[in-house]
Amino acid sequence: TVYIDYVSKPDELKVKGSAAITNAKGLYFINPKGEDKDKPTQIWTQGETEANSAWMPTIDKPNQKTTDEIYMTVPAKYVTLSNGLLITQKKNADGTRTDYWKMDLPHAPYLFFMGVGEYAVIKDSYKGKEVSYYVEPKYASVARGIFGRTPEMIKFFSDKLGVDYPWQKYAQIVGRDYVSGAMENTTATLHQESAYQNARELVDGIGWESTIAHELFHQWFGDLVTTESWSHITVNESFANYSETLWSEYKQGKDAADDHNYDDMQGYMQGPGNILKDLVRFHYADKEDVFDAVSYNKGGRILHMLRNYVGDDAFFKSLNNYLTTNKFKAGEAGLLRLAFEEVTGKDMNWFWNQWYYGSGHPLVKIDYNYETPGKAMVIIEQTQKTGKVFRLPIAIDIYTGAAKKRYNVWIENNIDTFTFNYSQKPALINVDADKVMLWIKTDNKTAENYVHQMKYAPNYLDRKEALDYFAKKNMPELALGLSDKYAPLRKNTIEKLEASKIAEEAKIIEAIEKIANTDNDRKTKAAAISYLAKTSNAKYKALYEKNINDSSYSVAGAALEGLIALEPAKSYELAKKYSTDAKGSLGDVVNEVIIKEGTEADFDFIAKRFDEMPLSQEKVMAIAPFTAYLEKVQNLANVKKGIDVVIKFRNFIPEQFRSFVDPMILGELNKLGKTKGKEIEAYIRNGFK
Ligand SMILES: [Zn+2]
Structure with a gap:
């Protein structure tokens, strides 16, 4: 055993002889002298990437694994949190207390964690293991509203992966001034303050739920099997990113999952320069650079395509294989490929070379040709000017009325033409019928095709594409979105209708009134009330008065918009009246009026x-x-x-x-x-x- 007598001085850490690097000192004291009366005193650590070595001697590389024991001596009023289990607590004569935390399973040094503060600790459990939420006392009553789905999540991920939650406990703590979103320290996840929502905000939805799922999934992908180097961060982050979709699919349904997937894909597409970066990043200027929309968003969508290609059974069995083969060790993209090949019996090099060790995505143009009687041709052209031609397994659904026939084909050339025989002309040919492709497409469908797609194609993106088309072309079919089964599409339709030519048609107004009165989704209801507010019609006064005190800030905010529209002279008075507890949309309306008037x-x-x-x-x-x-x-x-x-x-x-x-x-x-x-x-x- 080697003992190192060591005093860490993270605040004195210098880089390149310049100012202290605030983002790599590892150990952070928040309001240590209590000078800021509005802020609690806390300590938290942030190891990733290689910052824990600023406060403890270690070989600070992600391919290292070790057990650890941490003793923390703190004034007695504080609680502490670290990895593994709290073994003993000893009161000291000077009013302090020493807590002994022990992690007896090996994990990487960057996942070591210390947290200290005045916290309320709310406890749930999973199979006898403690699941806890460390929140500031004023949030104790909403802690379960924010984090309470964690035990169900642990069960869901354990079942999906066939690997039961591997650690001793799972705690989540919220740290002041923490700006990195959240961090998956083993058994002790740290969240930034945005995790906090009050009871009224929670009525509009748990804003932090995706992040809660993301950090929890890291306990398997990242903590149990850890990237061997920052170049392979995809085996941590792409999985954690994709777990948000998995949880959403289970808890909110497939539409919500597809919605999340699409949003994340846009996040990758919109980043300039992303198109040039390989997923596995052997070359980077700074190791922090790999934490970007390629490793997260694009990697998550690549896993989604992989799942679609090999099927659910093989996908989750492969993840199980990767985890059980490499547990408590380091992983990397090549080991992931071997795990998939072993389970599927397929050579997967082409997929890994294209998506893991390559960059970019296809740009495609899709055309349809019915010139030859009895034959429908689908022409798909890859228009990216990179010289790289993608190989894509893809589903094409051909619709006659409500019935459809599926064809699984491969796109693998600059231009591919697929010919299908028919006896009755198809009402719709739906390319990428599962809507999983990571690409940008120009799909030359007709208005009739989109109407058919809206009515019969099952996926969220099928309907969204159709509604976007109707809005762009000012088609009355846009109103079909008002009765969509997925609330955000109803809401989105309401917002699109506001700008359309049919905004004031009696039928539309009637449908919006119905949503304003009866929709169960608060944000959709709010969008409908806000729509009516713009009519300044006095007949809705009772509707606004009924909803102005709704527990949802969105609904209350829309109702306030309505009241102000009816009596603009009283807007300041009204805004001030509802300003005491005004966050979210209600806060936006109040702020705007108060500052203006x-x-x-x-x-x-x-x-x-x-x-x-x-x-x-x-x-x-x-x-x-x-x-x-x-x-x-x-x-x-x-x-x-x-x-x-x-x-x-x-x-x-x-x-x-x-x-x-x-x-x-x-x-x-x-x-x-x-x-x-x-x-x-x-x-x-x-x-x-
Ligand atoms: Zn992450």
């Missing part, structure tokens, strides 16, 4: 409201209206106070994100400075650093 006398109220908004995109968006309000304020002392609040918020944004927001914030402040003159301009110059 507010006078000099409202300064304290408005500045406080802005100041107390949590770090969020909403708050970033509120800067422009807030500084516009400050332009109306004559009292320069108050203008300065207002500037202080803006700069305080800006300084709270972690340095690595400031380059995204600084130009906007400074632009708004300078605009304010110009209208107020030299004194305020100088004040801004001195304050904004």
Whole structure:
């Protein structure tokens, strides 16, 4: 045994002789001296990628595995959390307490964790193992509303993988000022504050549920089998990303899963430069670069295509094979291929070479030709100009009325032509009938094809594509989306109808009224109420009054929009009346009105409201209206106070994100400075650093 007498000094860590790197010091003290009265004192650690070696001596590489024991001595009022089990707690004479945590199963050093703070610990269980949620005491009553599905998730993933949850317990803790989303430390996941929602926000949905699933799935993919190097991060992150779809499919249904899949695919498509990156990244400038939409979003969609190709049974059996073969060891993309080949008996090199060790995605043009009687031709052209031709196993469904026949074909050339004989001309030929392809397509279907697709094709994307087409072409069939079985499509249809030519048709209004009164999905109901609000028709007053106190912020916000539309002169009064507990959509409506209508006398109220908004995109968006309000304020002392609040918020944004927001914030402040003159301009110059 080697003992190392060691005092860690993460705050003194320097890189390249420059300032302390705040994002790699591993160990973080939050409000350690209690100077900020509004913030609790906490400690948390963040190891990934190689930062835990800033606070403990270790070989800080992901291919290392070791057990660990951690002793934490803290003032008695704090609770602690670490990996594995809490073995003993010892009270010390000086008012402190020493907690001994032991992890007796090997895991990678970057997954070691320490958390300390004043937390309420809410406990559930899975097969006798503790499942716990560490939240600030004021969130104790909603902890189960946020995290309470975790035991069901553990069971679902255990069953799917055929590998029962492998660790001693599962805890989740929420840390202040943690900005990396969440981190799958073994048995002790850390979440950022966005996980917190109050009871009313939860009525509109659990915003953090995908992340909860993601980090839990890492306990298998990442923690039980760990990437051997950062180049192979796909074997951690693509799986965790895809688990969000798996959970969604089980809990909310296939439409929700397909919706999530599609959104994530767009996330990858929209990132400039993503198209050039291989999934397995042998070359990178910085190891942090591999945590991107290629490793996450694209990798997740690649797994979705793989599942579709080999089928569910073989897919999950292959995952089981990979996990059981490599458990408590390191994994990589090649080992994953071997696991799939062993189970399926197929050579999978072509798939791995194309998707794991290659980059990009196909751009395709799909045309249909019925010129030869009795024959339907489908012509699929790959139009990407990269020289790379993709090989794609794909399903084509041919519809006659409601009946359809499936053909499984391979796309493998620049242009592939598939010919199908028919006795009755097909109403629809649906290429990529399972809607799983990672591609960008131009599909030259007719309006009639899309109407048929809307009525008979089963998938979320079939209906979404059709509705998008109807909206683009101003077709009345857009209204079909109002009765879709999937709530977000109903909501989306309502929003599209607002901008359409048929927005005010009696039949449409009638359908929207019905949704506003009876839809079970609160966000859809809210969209319908908001639609009616824009008519400024007094007959809906009772509807708004009935919904203004709805527990859902979305519904209440839409109802407030309606009341304001009926009595614009009273908008400020109404907004102020409902401002006490106004978040989400209700908060947006209230903020907009208060800032627009507010006078000099409202300064304290408005500045406080802005100041107390949590770090969020909403708050970033509120800067422009807030500084516009400050332009109306004559009292320069108050203008300065207002500037202080803006700069305080800006300084709270972690340095690595400031380059995204600084130009906007400074632009708004300078605009304010110009209208107020030299004194305020100088004040801004001195304050904004
Ligand atoms: Zn992850």
